[in-house]
Amino acid sequence: MYTLVARDAGAVLLQDADDAGVPTGAAERLQPDELAAAVAHREATLSTRWVFARATDWYPRWLRAGVTVARAHDLGLSGRILGHAQDAAASGYAPDPRLAPRTVDDLDGETAPDESQAALFDAALGAAPAGEQDPSAEELIAELAAQLDAVATSEHPGRLRLLLAAESAGALAGAEMHHAGLPFRADLHDAYLQRVLGPRVPHGQRPQKLQQLVGVLQETLGAPTLNPDSPQELLRALHRAGIDVATTRKGELARHSHPAIAPLLEYKQLSRLLTANGWAWQDAWVRDGRFRPDYVIGAVVTGRWATSGGGALQIPHQIRAAAHADPGHKLVVADAAQLEPRVLGAMAVDDALAAAARGRDLYAGVAERGFGGERSAAKVAMLGAMYGATTGEAGRLVPQLARSFPRAVALVEAAARLGEAGRPVSTHLGRSTPQAGPRLRAALARGDQPVLRAHGRFTRNFVVQGSAAEWAMSWLADLRRRLREQRRAARLVFFVHDELVLHVPDDEVDAVVAEVKAAAAAAAALLFGAGPDDFPVTVAVVDSYDQAK
DNA sequence: GTCAGGTGCGCG
DNA sequence: AAAGCGCGCACCTGAC
Numbered sequence: 307m308y309t310l311v312a313r314d315a316g317a318v319l320l321q322d323a324d325d326a327g328v329p330t331g332a333a334e335r336l337q338p339d340e341l342a343a344a345v346a347h348r349e350a351t352l353s354t355r356w357v358f359a360r361a362t363d364w365y366p367r368w369l370r371a372g373v374t375v376a377r378a379h380d381l382g383l384s385g386r387i388l389g390h391a392q393d394a395a396a397s398g399y400a401p402d403p404r405l406a407p408r409t410v411d412d413l414d415g416e417t418a419p420d421e422s423q424a425a426l427f428d429a430a431l432g433a434a435p436a437g438e439q440d441p442s443a444e445e446l447i448a449e450l451a452a453q454l455d456a457v458a459t460s461e462h463p464g465r466l467r468l469l470l471a472a473e474s475a476g477a478l479a480g481a482e483m484h485h486a487g488l489p490f491r492a493d494l495h496d497a498y499l500q501r502v503l504g505p506r507v508p509h510g511q512r513p514q515k516l517q518q519l520v521g522v523l524q525e526t527l528g529a530p531t532l533n534p535d536s537p538q539e540l541l542r543a544l545h546r547a548g549i550d551v552a553t554t555r556k557g558e559l560a561r562h563s564h565p566a567i568a569p570l571l572e573y574k575q576l577s578r579l580l581t582a583n584g585w586a587w588q589d590a591w592v593r594d595g596r597f598r599p600d601y602v603i604g605a606v607v608t609g610r611w612a613t614s615g616g617g618a619l620q621i622p623h624q625i626r627a628a629a630h631a632d633p634g635h636k637l638v639v640a641d642a643a644q645l646e647p648r649v650l651g652a653m654a655v656d657d658a659l660a661a662a663a664r665g666r667d668l669y670a671g672v673a674e675r676g677f678g679g680e681r682s683a684a685k686v687a688m689l690g691a692m693y694g695a696t697t698g699e700a701g702r703l704v705p706q707l708a709r710s711f712p713r714a715v716a717l718v719e720a721a722a723r724l725g726e727a728g729r730p731v732s733t734h735l736g737r738s739t740p741q742a743g744p745r746l747r748a749a750l751a752r753g754d755q756p757v758l759r760a761h762g763r764f765t766r767n768f769v770v771q772g773s774a775a776e777w778a779m780s781w782l783a784d785l786r787r788r789l790r791e792q793r794r795a796a797r798l799v800f801f802v803h804d805e806l807v808l809h810v811p812d813d814e815v816d817a818v819v820a821e822v823k824a825a826a827a828a829a830a831a832l833l834f835g836a837g838p839d840d841f842p843v844t845v846a847v848v849d850s851y852d853q854a855k
Numbered sequence: 856g857t858c859a860g861g862t863g864c865g866c867g
Numbered sequence: 868a869a870a871g872c873g874c875g876c877a878c879c880t881g882a883c
Contacts, residue, residue, distance in 0.1 A: 536879060537862060555863065557868060578864060581877050606873060610867085617875055620866040646867095646872095686870085693871030700870060767872040771867095803867045803873090 308379060308450065309348060310357040311364060312443035319443045320344060322354070327451035333443065342371040355379050357450055359405055359440060361477035362603075369485040376790060378474040381449050382407040383604055387473060388456045393466060393736045399456035402449050404441055408602060462736060468832065469735035472776060473604055475783035479798060480601030480611065482786075486797040487596025488629055488851075489637070489809055492588055495628035499584060503576060509586050516580065519573040526566040534573055582617060583625050591616040597629070601801070608772040609737050609779075610803060619802050621851075629800075629807075629851035636815050638796075638808040639846045639854035640822045642778065644668040645804040647688050647714075648841055649774045652834035653734050656713035665839035676710035677703075691715050692770050694722060694763035718766045725765025726758045733772035734833060739765060777829055777841070778804050784832075785825035794818065807851065819845050 307330075308323040318341050321333040336344050345368065348354060355377040358364050368374070385401030388394050441449065457466045500506065504514030512520065524532050529543040537554050544551055547566060551558050556571055591597055599618030601611050613619050621629070631637045642648075647668055651659035662671035673684035683699075687707040690700030691714070708715035721731045725739075728750045732738040742750070749757035782801060789796055796818045800807035810818045822845055827838035834840070846854035 533879095535877095538880080553862080561868075574864085578877090582865070582875095608873065610873070612874065614875085617865075617877095620864085620875065622865055624865095690871060695871040698870055763871065764873090771873060805867080 307352065307354050308357050309352070309354045310443065310446055310450065312359070312446050313440060314443060320348070321443055321447060323357075323447060323450065325454075327447065327454045329447055342368070342373050345373050345375065349373075349375050357381065357446070358477075359446055360407060361474065362408060362481065365478060365481040366485065369481060374482070374790075375478065376787065377471075378478050379450070379453075379470065380407075380474040380477045380603075381405050381446065381453065383473045383477060384453050384470045385449070386604070387469060387737055388453055388466070390730075390738045390740055391456075391460065391466065391736050392730055392732050392738045393461040394456045394459070397456040397459050399452055402441060402445070405449065407604065460736070465735045468780070469737060469776060472735075472779040472783050473609075475786065476603045476611070476779050479782055479786050479801070480603050483798055483801060484598050484600060486799045486809065487594075487598040488800045488807065489595060489631055489635075490592050490597040491595065491628050491630045492592050494630060495588055495592070495625060496585070498625060498628065499579070503580060503584070506585055513580065516573065516576055519569050519576070522569045523566055523573060526564075526569065534570065535577065540570075579622070579624060582620075583622060587616065595632075597621075606775075607740060608768050609733065609775040610771065611775075611801070618800075623852065626852035627850050631809060631849050634812055636810050636812060636847050636849065637799075637851060637854070638810050638815065638818055638822065639848060639851065640806045640808075640826075641844050641855065642781065642804040642826065643842050643844055645777065645841070646692060646770050646774045647672075649734070649777055650692065650714050650717065650770050651711070652830075652836050652840065653769070653773055654713040654717040656711050656717075659711045659714045660836070660840055662711075663840070664837075665842065672707070672711070676706060691718055692767060694718075694759075694766045718770065721769045722762040722766035725768075726762035728758075728761075731765045731769050733769055733776055735773070735776045737772050737776070739768055774804065777833055780829035780832055781826050781843075782806065784828045785822060788821045788825060789818070792817070792821070815847055819847065 307325065308327065310321045310323060312319045312321070314335065318336045318338060319333045320336065322330050324330050334344065356375050357379045358381065360382040361378055361380045382405040385405050386407055388399050389401040457463050457470065460466050503516065507513050520534060523534055524530050527543045527547045529546070532539055532543050534540050540554050541551070544554070547564065549562050549564050549566070551562065556574055559567055559570060591599070597616065597618070599613040599616045602614055603611055605612035629637070644663070648663060651663060658675070659672070662675050669681045669685040669688065672688060673679050673681045677683045677687070683703055686700045687703035690704045691707055695701050695704065704715065724731050728742050728746060730739045745757070746761055782798070785806070786798060789798070794814055796808050796810040796814050798806065799809045806822070808818060823843060826841055826843045830836040830838060830841040844855070848854050
């Protein structure tokens with residue numbers, strides 16, 4: 307069954323509905339201060355799926371009030387998927403534009419998710435900001451019914467049902483991970499910054515070490531006023547010093563030998579640390595020993611999550627030692643090993659690839675069957691096939707891969723050909739690429755090959771990256787369910803594409819590790835009917851994040 | 856002063 | 868080394 311949550315003139319309506327979205331009984335009308343208890347009661351006594359226009363408008367406040375729920379249906383996230391889904395095209399379903407999910411851009415300009423704004427609304431648990439033109443309860447019920455109908459009449463109802471459930475569970479899990487936060491020791495981070503940059507200085511000033519490097523660069527390049535942050539100035543200075551580079555990228559710089567190169571590379575690295583993950587970053591994003599990024603569910607076209615603020619998906623290895631478990635706790639860091647090529651093999655029903663990879667390092671297995679045991683060649687070939695490499699070593703090796711694993715390679719080649727023709731492609735569970743935009747339509751009209759080939763590389767990768775995201779979301783959702791059912795104190799605290807971090811009391815570590823692996827096996831079985839050895843996860847039990855892999 | 860686009864680099 | 872996919876963010880730059 308479903309329970310729909312809707313705002314109604316300062317109050318909140320809870321409306322139960324059956325599995326087709328048809329209302330059962332009268333709506334319950336609650337004042338905001340009654341909502342937490344009512345939700346907790348229903349959650350404890352019924353097996354229902356909570357229906358939100360957008361979970362992100364409600365659930366963070368529920369969490370702050372101590373209320374959690376097991377299952378959800380997010381109409382905005384689901385509508386976006388169904389609106390594009392080729393498998394559901396026959397239903398004619400089109401999402402209500404008022405339900406459009408947030409994107410990373412929508413959050414631009416908002417400051418760090420401090421709790422002051424949250425506090426304003428805590429008193430009124432149901433009164434989310436904005437939303438004058440939000441759909442009414444009746445409209446939301448109609449939207450739910452339309453979505454369920456689009457799924458039921460689709461080509462693969464079971465798959466779309468899984469996809470929407472996983473996406474909606476992700477919305478709950480993302481809010482919960484923000485609420486829990488990644489344990490992060492500001493003192494360790496600060497000590498590291500001081501060690502490599504020098505004492506803290508006000509924002510906008512160069513710390514001692516950077517200032518010193520600028521002096522060295524100005525001297526060795528003979529450019530007394532050089533600002534190395536300006537690519538134009540830097541490029542001119544390099545040319546004057548006889549260093550013939552086309553760009554100022556570190557990879558190109560590293561190929562030259564000149565006294566200025568080493569200090570320049572060091573400057574770039576430290577400057578990056580200061581601006582991306584320095585003291586300003588810590589002030590903005592680390593509070594009370596936790597790093598709390600905003601997860602934006604499904605914000606990447608492929609279905610991957612994005613984050614807004616804090617660059618959470620790019621925490622450099624350099625500072626991961628500061629992500630440190632509380633006393634009496636461990637971090638359990640789990641990583642799905644070589645997820646994308648495994649997903650490709652499973653989707654393509656390429657039994658040779660599955661057999662080569664089963665229960666072991668995938669690239670080693672592939673290397674044995676077609677690359678004379680040379681793992682690095684197997685890896686380059688596999689990545690080249692998934693990304694659409696045409697030149698160099700990768701371009702040469704892909705055909706070799708195709709001889710041993712024809713089905714897997716044929717799947718990505720077919721996706722590329724469809725993309726080049728401007729046709730949509732879909733993931734395993736049925737997320738489809740968006741409709742062709744003006745740029746692609748123009749390229750199709752005038753036969754602009756470079757643009758069409760680029761789009762083919764996008765669709766080629768979309769089917770793999772998107773299906774891998776579905777596997778990862780199923781893993782996350784199943785693990786979350788297990789931890790709830792076992793009433794664990796362990797918390798999911800961080801997620802990045804194919805990797806999970808949990809904060810776990812010492813006495814739960816062994817049990818939680820087992821559940822992490824069991825959830826991966828469940829995801830493999832659910833999505834592909836595959837066995838646990840087909841999707842192995844590596845698990846590290848550590849005090850700090852840097853100790854994992 | 857604001858804004859969009861480019862560059863560069865971190866992550867998977 | 869980079870290549871071939873997907874991102875977010877800081878900074879610079881030129882246009883207004």
